[in-house]
Amino acid sequence: MRAPTMAPVMPGQASGRYVYRHPVVGELDLGFETLRLPDDPDQALIAHTVEEDSPSHTALRLLAGWAHETLPTG
Structure with a gap:
C-alpha cells in the first residue's frame, strides 16, 4: 500500500x-x-x-462514520 502524501506546509505559513x-x-x-x-x-x-458538499467533505464524512463504527466506545 502506498503511503499517504501531502504537499508540505511551510513553517510560519498561517x-x-x-x-x-x-x-x-x-x-x-x-x-x-x-x-x-x-x-x-x-x-x-x-x-x-x-468546502461543504465537496467531494472532500463527502470523503471526510465517510471516514468519520467508519471510525465511529469501528472504534471502541466507553
Whole structure:
C-alpha cells in the first residue's frame, strides 16, 4: 500500500491549501489555518477545513462514520 502524501506546509505559513491522498477515500482538498500563541510560538493549533458538499467533505464524512463504527466506545 502506498503511503499517504501531502504537499508540505511551510513553517510560519498561517493559512493555505493542500491535497492529501488517503489510501481509502483518495484525494482530500484541505484548507488550513494556523493559530499560534503569542507567548509560546513553538505551540500551534492547526485547523483543517473542507468546502461543504465537496467531494472532500463527502470523503471526510465517510471516514468519520467508519471510525465511529469501528472504534471502541466507553
